[in-house]
Amino acid sequence: MSDGGSEGAPERDGLRAALAGLTTRGRSFLAAGVAAAVCSYLLGQADLLRVGLLLAALPLVCVLVLHRTRYRVAGSRTLAPARVPAATESRVRLRMENVSRLPTGVLMLQDRVPYVLGPRPRFILDRVEAGGRREVSYRVRSDLRGRYPLGPLQLRLSDPFGMCELTRSFSASDTLTVVPRVEPLPAVQQVGEAAGYGDGRQHSPALAGEDDVIPRGYRHGDDLRRVHWRSTARHGELMVRREEQPQKARCTVLLDTREAAHPGSGPDSAFEWAVAGAASTAVHLLERGFSVRLLTDTGSSVPGPDGAGSFAGGTGSADAAGLLLDTLAVVERSEEHGLSAAYDVLRGGNEGLLVAFFGDLDEEQAVVAGRMRQRSGAAVAFVLDGDAWTRGPGGIRFSDGQVPVAERLQLLRKAGWTALPVTPGDTLPALWRAAAERTDTPETVAGGRS
8 A cells, every 4th residue: 555645735826827727717706897897988877887796807906815715624535455466447546635724725636647547536525514524535447557646636726706716736656567467477397497395406504404514613512413523622612514505496597688589569479378478487486485586688687685696585475576567567678789798697697587578589599599508507488470470361460570489499309498379368377387297308288389
């Protein structure tokens, strides 16, 4: 939940701004009064002059009264929730409180929202008593991920006769974050993958686990049953046996954001499918206890809360998933021409499981992607078929000719990748299961995909 700020009172406008706030009715009365005064002078009718002065004075008096009115109104905004998946609604609640000793007149509230979230909401509030409060709400929804500012809230004041209106703004604003949609993935183990905890995991020295033959000095709080007496006699001080504990399995999720690799645009484009796939994969692996790093083709790696470059799964997986989703909510296409920057990052060490979402790959980039496989324990690639994503009705192609996706898959599979093509209508849970069930034959994939 996100709370908007509050203002003690709307900003004060000058008298010139108040005159500019005359409504059509107010301007009509003023014009009629001036015309009546001119006619009374020309015709010598004193009664007509009095009528003209009354007509002209009424809107001017309303302007003066409204200008000198000092409503002290506090406003706040609440988003529930402040982070939503794409195509999901969020409720925005506005709360107005009259903190002055005088009742207000009719108030009109208008909240500024981006066009993609829908029309600007407007509300009419009747007289608000001294110390009274009013609450209104509206819904916003976006099919496009991103960060959208809400506010500032505008308050429009009007006099009882409708002669003048003044608009005053609050300074507080909030941000709605629309993240990619996350699909739950089946709990299957990829080929060559070691689970986050369990068989095949790495071990690191720690204070609990299996015995290690290397002793260390005794520390306050160590279990005396771990004292290594032979080493104690040799060093002349208490020595205890080292222990080791399981180290979380690591995973790198590689997202290809090259603009040239992802033709088309919009919420149903290939690029948006890849972003949603990366989000679903990262969240799934975090829930399984993996330490997850998000990497793009530019070589930039999303740092974890500790700045180590990865997010730890397990107990804090919900917070880590939220931070990753916030990053993917604003990821844009890059102007990179290749994957060399990402390869330079990956060749720095063993990356554990590598899951990549590739766009169109030419032969050169397919070779670079193949080399990435050498630095991972297991590698799964989802290759989006650009031709399939840009075909129009009747199978008409609107994109330039590309190397057939089957050839790109063949190059990746020869390098050791578990590679699957992605076409419109494919779902990541089905592809994830197919990748796990894939046979060792490079040309085939269990489940009928090739």
